Amino acid sequence: MTNINFLKPSQHNLKLNLIMGLSLVFLSIFDVFLYSFFDVNLTSFLPFFLSSSLPLIIGMFGLYLIRIEYSGIKNLDNLNKNINTNNFNAALTLLIIFIIIKVLPPIVSWMILDANISGDTKDACTGSGACWTYIKIWFKRFMYGMYPNEHIWRVNLAFIFLVALAFVGLFTPQKFKKFLTLYYVFIYPIIAFILIYYLISGGALGLEWVETGAWGGLSLTFIVSFFSLIFCFPLGMALALGRRTDLPVVKYVSVGFIEFWRGVPLITVLFMSSVMFPMFLPQDFFMDKLVRVIIAISLFEAAYVAEVIRGGLQALPRGQYDASKSLGMGYWKMHIFVILPQALKLVIPGIANTFLALVKDTPLIFVVGLLEIIGMLQMAKTNPKWLGFAMEGYVFSAIVFFIICYAMSKYSYNLELKYKTDR
Amino acid sequence: MKLKKILPQAITLLIVIVIFGFFSLNAQINMATRGIDFGYGFLTQESSFDVQFSLIEYSGSDSYARAYLVGLLNTLLVSILGIIFCTILGVIIGIARLSPNYLIRTTAAWYVEFFRNIPLLLQIFFWYYAALRALPLPQEAEPMLGSFFLSIKGFYTPSLVWINLDIFIYSIIAALVSIIFVRIHAKKLRENEGKHLPVLNISIAILFILPLLTFFIGGVSVDYELPILKQLAKTSFIFEGGLSIPPELLSLVIALSLYTATFIAECVRAGIEGIGKGQREAAASIGLNRKQVLNLIIMPQALRIIIPPATNQYLNLTKNSSLAAAIAYPDLVLVFAGTALMQTGKAIEIVSITMLTYLTLSLLISLLMNWYNARIAIIEK
Numbered sequence: 001m002t003n004i005n006f007l008k009p010s011q012h013n014l015k016l017n018l019i020m021g022l023s024l025v026f027l028s029i030f031d032v033f034l035y036s037f038f039d040v041n042l043t044s045f046l047p048f049f050l051s052s053s054l055p056l057i058i059g060m061f062g063l064y065l066i067r068i069e070y071s072g073i074k075n076l077d078n079l080n081k082n083i084n085t086n087n088f089n090a091a092l093t094l095l096i097i098f099i100i101i102k103v104l105p106p107i108v109s110w111m112i113l114d115a116n117i118s119g120d121t122k123d124a125c126t127g128s129g130a131c132w133t134y135i136k137i138w139f140k141r142f143m144y145g146m147y148p149n150e151h152i153w154r155v156n157l158a159f160i161f162l163v164a165l166a167f168v169g170l171f172t173p174q175k176f177k178k179f180l181t182l183y184y185v186f187i188y189p190i191i192a193f194i195l196i197y198y199l200i201s202g203g204a205l206g207l208e209w210v211e212t213g214a215w216g217g218l219s220l221t222f223i224v225s226f227f228s229l230i231f232c233f234p235l236g237m238a239l240a241l242g243r244r245t246d247l248p249v250v251k252y253v254s255v256g257f258i259e260f261w262r263g264v265p266l267i268t269v270l271f272m273s274s275v276m277f278p279m280f281l282p283q284d285f286f287m288d289k290l291v292r293v294i295i296a297i298s299l300f301e302a303a304y305v306a307e308v309i310r311g312g313l314q315a316l317p318r319g320q321y322d323a324s325k326s327l328g329m330g331y332w333k334m335h336i337f338v339i340l341p342q343a344l345k346l347v348i349p350g351i352a353n354t355f356l357a358l359v360k361d362t363p364l365i366f367v368v369g370l371l372e373i374i375g376m377l378q379m380a381k382t383n384p385k386w387l388g389f390a391m392e393g394y395v396f397s398a399i400v401f402f403i404i405c406y407a408m409s410k411y412s413y414n415l416e417l418k419y420k421t422d423r
Numbered sequence: 424m425k426l427k428k429i430l431p432q433a434i435t436l437l438i439v440i441v442i443f444g445f446f447s448l449n450a451q452i453n454m455a456t457r458g459i460d461f462g463y464g465f466l467t468q469e470s471s472f473d474v475q476f477s478l479i480e481y482s483g484s485d486s487y488a489r490a491y492l493v494g495l496l497n498t499l500l501v502s503i504l505g506i507i508f509c510t511i512l513g514v515i516i517g518i519a520r521l522s523p524n525y526l527i528r529t530t531a532a533w534y535v536e537f538f539r540n541i542p543l544l545l546q547i548f549f550w551y552y553a554a555l556r557a558l559p560l561p562q563e564a565e566p567m568l569g570s571f572f573l574s575i576k577g578f579y580t581p582s583l584v585w586i587n588l589d590i591f592i593y594s595i596i597a598a599l600v601s602i603i604f605v606r607i608h609a610k611k612l613r614e615n616e617g618k619h620l621p622v623l624n625i626s627i628a629i630l631f632i633l634p635l636l637t638f639f640i641g642g643v644s645v646d647y648e649l650p651i652l653k654q655l656a657k658t659s660f661i662f663e664g665g666l667s668i669p670p671e672l673l674s675l676v677i678a679l680s681l682y683t684a685t686f687i688a689e690c691v692r693a694g695i696e697g698i699g700k701g702q703r704e705a706a707a708s709i710g711l712n713r714k715q716v717l718n719l720i721i722m723p724q725a726l727r728i729i730i731p732p733a734t735n736q737y738l739n740l741t742k743n744s745s746l747a748a749a750i751a752y753p754d755l756v757l758v759f760a761g762t763a764l765m766q767t768g769k770a771i772e773i774v775s776i777t778m779l780t781y782l783t784l785s786l787l788i789s790l791l792m793n794w795y796n797a798r799i800a801i802i803e804k
Contacts, residue, residue: 082525089524096526242435249432253439263785264778265742271760272778275770279453280446360542367748374545381552391553398541398549405540 017065018076024062028055029097036102056094063090111395122386134389135396138380142373142397145216151208155219158199162192162226189230196223212290213369218400220372221362224294229355231298236305241335243310254306261303266361269296274368293365297358304354312347313339352412356405373397450771463776465767466491472762474753476669487763494758495780501675501754502741508680509740510733513687520692531688539685544746546682550674551750558670561652562660570649572662578673579650582666590641591634598633602626671752679740686736694729695721727799734792738785745781755780 032055034040043051063084071077083093114129117136125131135142144152165188169180200223202209215223242254261269273296274289281287316339324334366375377393380386454461466488473483478496481489519531538546556575559565564574572579585591602625609620637643650662698721706720747754748761755777764773 082523085523089522089527093524093526096530245431247428247432250435253435259786260782263782265745265756265781267745267748267756268760268774268778268781271756272774275764276774279450279770282449283453283456360540363542363544364746366544374542374548378548390548390556394545394549394553398545401542401545402537402540406536409536409540 014068014071017068021062021065024058024065026062028059028062028094029101031055031058032098032101036105055098056091059094060087060090063094130392130395131389132392134380134386134392138376138386138393141217141380142376143217144219145371145376146214147210147216147219148208148214151202151210154199154202154207158195159219159222161195161199165191185234192226192230196227212288215290216371217376218373220365220370221359224290224297224362224365224370224372225355225359227294228297228301228358231294232301232305233351235298235302237309237340239302239306240309240313243306244313258303258306261300262307266297266300266364267367269300270364270367272296289368290370293368293370297361297365301354301358304357305351308347308350308354309343311350312343312345315346316343349412349416352408352415356408356412359408360401360405373400459768461771463772465769465772468767470763470766472766474758475751476672476753487767490763491755491759491776494753494755497752497758498741498744498747498754498756501672501679501744501747501752502737504672504676505679505683505740505744506737508676509683509687509736512680512684513733514691516684516688517691517695520688521695535685535688538681543678543682543743544749546678547675547746547750550678551670555670555674560660561662572650574662575670576661576667577670578668579662580666580668581647581649584646584648585643586645587637587641587643590637591643594634594637594641595630598629601629601633605629669752671747671750674750675744675747675752679743683736683740683743686739687733690729690732690736691725693732694725694727697728698724723799730799731792731796734788734795738788741784741788742781 031042034042041051043054045051046054064087066076067080067084067090068076069080071080084090110129112129114127115132116125116127116129117132118124119133120137122131122134124133140149140152144155147155168183172180198207200210200215201212239254239258242250243258245251270293273292277292277296278287320338320342321334324338329338362372363374365372366378371379374397377390377397380393381390450461467486469484470487470490471483472490474481474490474493476497477493478500479489479493481493516531516534519527520535522528522531558573558575561572561574561576564572566572570581605620605625606622609622612618612620650667652660653663654660702720702724703716706716711719744754745756748757751757760773760777764770767773
């Protein structure tokens, strides 16, 4: 009698259930697969509602049949534990699989199969897919903005130097290791500034002058975020220390500064730098737009960095302060040799996250007329020769930003794990 | 010893005074030479520009102050809609990230990674210029569920026409007040006599029954107006009537919600993960059932972890709504710091008002958060 009840999944009718269940699941996925890849609807004779929900019903029944506890088959147990714990989970599992099958083909065919990349003009794009020719032709503009083509090597060279100089820390002999902080905080920014100024901007050493208005694209994103980072860091550190002192004036000035910048959106800060700030400067004093933007972003980010560093300072146990005071250290000695090294180590992931936010915020500089990659996209979109390729541009820059930001966030996550185990 | 305390403060004060003095001096000289006078008198002048989308009645003959109000209300509208949707989505994604189901967990994780790592501005542009531009023209729009139309000109839904709306609103307020009383009473009953009232069920019942009563007694009735396609010229069609949501608002709300939901999801996940397993086991061991464990033990503690960072994200969303200016949604930045600034040339006044507005919003939300935090904080003996 017990064998008749074959619909109830149990170990006794394991084989039958397994065969029936798996084939039902397979059938449901196959139906959706056929429908989405070959446009064949196996159940078209049924009413629309039934026909569209049939795969789900069949699949759920199949998954129900193979939901056997302690079946003794390792893979089946794993499967049940992961994607098939109850009916609700089974339904969600199937839905996700169906959506992937349904959504993937159009995306793949748009991005790869039907796409065009050959040719130099809009006419080369004949397929129904993406027109990567557009990206190919505009690639230099997206990377370097309106920077003259024959001088692009200067930008590349400057960035290669900057990256190479950033890795100096890995190769310094033990003897000079103690100067490393000094190098990164003071010398490196100065070298970077000189490199950018003479190499990218030019105007000396026989290099042609390129005004900052012509800079743009992804390289401008890097320049703005790089300089903002090195300027906002010392300021943020000072503000964080200022907020934690017991000197009322210093404390409230710091608190006021931090809360002000944290309370306003970046776009208004940029507006301020472009329309309000020139009013505050002496009449014949000219300040480049890019410089104003970098100052504005640095002040803005300094407030966020200050809060991150304050978190690190607060996380240090009181004993560290007491111990260094009992050794007779003064305020500066205590902070430079004991507190800050530990606190900064704690906040590296936080700083990395702030920097990530900074990189994602740089596109906003388009409101003051500086065109980094997204600004260039908006400009290219309105070019009469290349109308109608907005989607390609957005997908391209989304991929670029995703790669940069994802790599950075993974790196900061790894740092977090690394420093967690240290303590 | 005293000098050590006074000197740094004096230097700080001096720097602040010098910077402010230098700036204001220059500003005075600059304004004098350009013939601009400083003052907020322009706020009462006629603005003479039009705004596409406004919650209150507004025309070019209204004052700049009213234009400011229009912008502020539009900013608040986007922020509130964004906060509602990002919370719903964020909670779902956050819980999905802790799901025992591998596929759901991974999908949620990829959702977070994907939308978090792409600049918000790009997402707004994508929805506005690429996704919503692919929608059909008004005359080709297919009706969804009868009378909802999604077209390139925006989203059109039937609008509700109320009769005696004020009575209905009063009834809702009355319902909310009585719910508060029920809660207080239930708390008293629980603490004094140990009896439990089903507060949630009673609250829901009051919230439905009281407004419903107004339909039968108070003379409240509701009618609806359908959006109807109207031909302007040979090839130009628009929808008339009903409620129209412009594509700018639509794309802004979509982008802001999708983006901020990733951060809310992370807060929710951290909050739920932050509750030790021991809490759950201890609650179960004193005989609470699953629902009680969730409602009385897990959620109150998880909320304590979730609320502060989530409020921070709501604040970010409000500030990010200023990106509306990039797609010409008439928010505070576009209407006031854009158009009004262009017309009046009063840079200092307008930018300072705009910044102060955002600052006030931020400080209000932070104060609210601090008050809430103090209320729910664990009081350690």
